[in-house]
Amino acid sequence: MSTEKVSMNIISVDELCKSYRVSVKKPGIAATLSNFLNRQLHVVEAVKRVSFNIDQGEIVGFIGPNGAGKTTTLKMLCGLVHPTSGEVSVSGHRPKERNRDFLQEITLVMGQKQQLIWDLPPLDSFFVNAAVYGLTKCEAKNRIDELAAMLDLDKELTRPVRKLSLGQRMKAELLAALLHRPSVLFLDEPTLGLDVNAQSRVRKFLRQYNKRYGATILLTSHYMGDITSLCSRVLLINEGSLFYDGPLEELTGKLSPYRSVRIELKEPHQKSSFMQYGILEEFDERLVRMLIPRDELTAAITSILNSFPVKDLEICDPPIEELIGNLFQSGIVP
Template identity: 60%
Template sequence: MPAIDVHNLTKVYPVAIKQPGLAGTLRHFFRRQYRQVKAVNDVSFSIGAGEVVGFLGPNGAGKTTTLKMLTGLIYPSSGQVSVAGHTPFQRQRSFLEQITLVMGQKQQLIWDLPTLDSLRINGAIYDLSAQELRDRIHELADMLDLTEKLTQPVRKLSLGERMKAEMLAALIHRPKVLFLDEPTLGLDVNAQMAVRKFLQIYNQRYQATIVLTSHYMADITALCDRVLLIYQGTLIYDGSLNNLVEQFAPYREVTAEFAQEVPAAALEPYGEIQSIDGCKVVLLVRREDLTKIVSQALAQLPVHDLTVTDPPIEDVIGKVFDAGIV
């Protein structure tokens, strides 16, 4: 049985229509009209146990609405959803004990109390024994490098430390399915790397299923082999990140550093010139021509150093959303 199974999931919101001015306000008060907005439209996918899947889309695409339906916070307009063998909107205790939702812009820790006190409250909610709670706090705090911070009030923690503490609190009951909505939002590079490393270890240790939304593509490339792309409420791609790159970026970036400056005209046969900075040149070369072009460049040009990379994943994802369909 998949950890998450979604069929034809749809969420429609009625949105009130109001004309400007006093007359519009009066009509809106006595005879309100609505239009139907599909935040999520006929979405279907399945995620196996232990998978780490990126869930991507521009702002307003329906990502958070979908996550809220998967966690049972809102009721779908139509469709079927199964998470950990349960129907989310029934909000059964056995279901809630197997999932968690971490939102980068929300907090569950009590601001003026030490993190440890909030963890004890969570332990009581999930009926953990004192020994179980101590063992899990010790294990997770060690993984997150947070042990020395647990006795400080939450308001005294840095943003990165607070996010780690939120993660610890959300995982104290050892859930099997993790929904993470922008978990590295606002964190510096070091804190982002620490959260990614922790999630990798947690996934490997407990075979937890993770659904991750993030605007930081480094989170996705570091953690996810598979991505789901949602655009205007519709799922437009479900597949590997590598296939997406190959489909929407049929070129590679070749950065060459020459022993001496080379005229632009001499570089034109080797690919599309992206930039020239003295002896350093960046070219776009089609994937199927890469081997031939690189061989010719090494043989015919004064190459001092040469690297080949994929274009930034942000550019690839941006092209997908600009196209609106895959």
């Protein structure tokens, strides 16, 4: 029974830890000289005992504030960074060995770094990758045509990369990274800096790729649109520790102890009449929008319905974008 379960997990991470030694330097010329002669190092625990499993074909969002340990974890999954302790398995391989079969199965896309040759058209970079991955020219051409159609790329493929817009360049980067048809995709902020249309195009492409090839995708992004439109499951990491692993909707309950209530009244009422129920977010005589603590919700709604002439009432969770946006800004996980 357990063997079946293990075989489904394409990514398996157990008690993963990574610590770095970084130098600490105070400002000023004296501190600079002292740091040059006698470097003070201290240990930073970037990832602390992180464990999770991902099944084949899943799209999982990996979210957390800056410096939470997302990229370090992704790099350990790719085999770029060696873990201090813990076990990682991707497609049955130990990433840090970086053997040929493993590298043929994975890809890493980084929104802030590029692999395309700056002065040449993307097509040249694609053929370099095709040669390195051992594809024939014919195979490479077919795959380029297929992926270019999915990504809506055409004339851009023959223009030097330096002449392309950021959106066009990112699409070409994706094509270069997926030419060998990997089954596991590690995407580190793939929509960084793109406009709304380009973001939506990239998301659509990733959904198509996932469906067509059954690829497993682990995605980090600060744009919640990427997460909400692509991922049904999220991993939330903060200060190196995994804080949440589960469906996106449940995360909302965890992040916010309130529910958002919108009330439309038949007659105007005083603002002060509603203050006792929770935090008022919006008030306009007939329209009230407020946050009510989850454990007081039933009592508060019953009281409101009995005390005021309610025309319409709507209860919902605060938008996830807002919640996680606040989390990213504050860097504090409740």
